[in-house]
Amino acid sequence: MLSSILDQGSYLILSDFERQQQVLTLARSLIFEGVEKLNGPASRQELEQQGLSLLHNVLAAEQIGPLRDLVMPTLRPALLEMVCSIGRLLGIDDEFFVDDYTILRINFPYLVAKEASRSAENPGIGRVDESTRKQSVASKVVDPNYNPKAYHNNEPPAAWAHGAHRDTWTGHSRLGVNLWWAVDNVPEEASMVFYPGTLNADFEPDRRSLYLAEGYPLPKPVKMSLRKGEMLVFNPEVLHATHLNTTSVTRLAISARINPVRPRFSTSCFYAREFWHSSTNIEAGHFDRVLRFERNENLEPAIDRSVVPPKFPQLIELEADSHDNEWKRVCESVKIAEGGKLRVRFGNENVLLIRTSAKLHASQANCPHLGVALADGFHDEKQLFCPAHGLAFNLQSGLSSCTALRLRMYEVEERQGDIWMRATNRASVHVAA
Ligand code: FES
Ligand SMILES: [Fe+2]
Known part of the structure; x- marks a missing residue:
């Protein structure tokens, strides 16, 4: 099992494993208790009646951080034990390591989260042991290129979602195995997005976001729903992302990481997740013994990949006024093969032409969410997928599953x-996504 995840970049979903129900019950009851401590018994009662997926109805986004602070320290020993038993289930016989950094991922629906204040925590922020926290604060490293606020277009951190990435780009260890555990039912459009087959592909991160740089076309994303209690196990070097939560429910998941061997880090990232528990300590009940593998002493030379320059579809520039109704000749039809894309600078607007087997479509070229270039996204006969957070846009109408995010056609x-195009009838399309 382990080698197929590590060597082939496959993933699996565990539906039944040791300690699953016991730790799930503990995690859920700690969340209910936390809500009661923060907002009183009436809020807890309301949440118990409505279900955890409606957490955003009883908790403000600004309280996600305080809720994590209430839940994670108590959950930590049981979570570490469960993670350790999964390592054994995967077939690791010898001593292995469990990352001290664990995350209770609370992703409110995007339309709710985007109204949050700046002080509300990012869903991807984890918690560590108290001793680790002090040491990490003392040795914090900052990279002047890294600017996540700019990538997220200054949206509140509670609305942030991970773009496509490999975990070593963001300071995680080599040869890791990620565990992503659904604390409540997770619908497809609030889940993870995977790009199978990308384990050994040549991709480069953008140094400003540490997510995939522009100019690397992606294969078809795989999105998956999970039932409450199911555990997704995957190789974090396969490109993956967070789907923008366009549903009306809060996504609740807990993530953790195993390293079958001593953690080592990529030279390509400026910082490293240095704090770990050994399976020996966890199995002996020593949950507060944290080992430190300092980045500088545990670096591994970069994997020798050929540097592949980014590849952009052809760009054609047209003089045009997007407010008049005039048709403009773009180019010869043969310039876009079936399945191909072409970028057009139409006056001061960026347009993407896409050819399916049936017809040509023309849409705005940048995602209405954060402006990421859609030219790298996979498309089929009906949909174009944003390469950042997996959102699917209908090629006919430009509609997506989020009412606030629609492509201009x-x-x-x-x-x-x-090929001829013009910018008219923008409000007249009524095709359902
Ligand atoms: S940039 Fe986030 S869905 Fe496109
Ligand atoms: Fe990741």
């Missing part, structure tokens, strides 16, 4: 071997 026609 352009009219496009082929006449006697040429």
